[in-house]
């Protein structure tokens with residue numbers, strides 16, 4: 799599936815649309831990317847979301863996966879990088895119902911009101927951004943929350959802090975992804 803997605807013309811267009819050197823869901827090491835993709839596909843298949851939140855748009859690769867596998871789902875995605883709007887535009891032209899919000903999620907997502915049934919938390923990994931993003935997804939009672947990059951110390955600490963007190967979610971780990979599901 800990884801190779802199939804990377805072969806699509808939209809993938810190359812998205813990669814070229816944003817200059818950021820940040821890590822991306824389908825870029826980089828094949829084994830790691832395939833593992834991450836497998837978890838995302840499995841959880842999307844279970845959740846069958848109709849509305850999805852993503853923190854950290856970057857090159858729009860999570861939106862690309864969502865569009866390829868669950869074309870009817872809508873995506874609200876947030877990033878501080880203005881160039882990520884280019885990726886959102888390409889996904890919109892391809893038919894994804896996508897809204898891009900520019901700014902720090904500690905402000906933008908904290909002020910966001912709406913509903914979603916799936917969240918991909920993959921924005922800032924430092925300064926409490928991950929904790930803020932997860933708490934906001936919990937505030938909205940999103941039933942399935944995936945937090946990427948648990949191999950980064952601060953992300954792991956943020957998630958551990960959140961999970962030390964009862965919050966109505968259980969957690970399991972798959973590779974570097976924490977899967978939080980509402981109890």
Ligand SMILES: C[S@@+](CC[C@H](N)C(=O)[O-])C[C@H]1O[C@@H](n2cnc3c(N)ncnc32)[C@H](O)[C@@H]1O
Pocket residue numbers: 818820821822823824852853854855856857858859860861876877878879882901902903904920921922923927
């Ligand atoms: C790892 S990349 C996201 C990858 C993308 N989710 C994917 O699936 O390919 C992280 C992104 O988070 C953004 N970011 C970092 N801190 C942020 C913050 N405080 N608010 C919003 N976005 C932030 C960065 O600009 C970067 O584009």
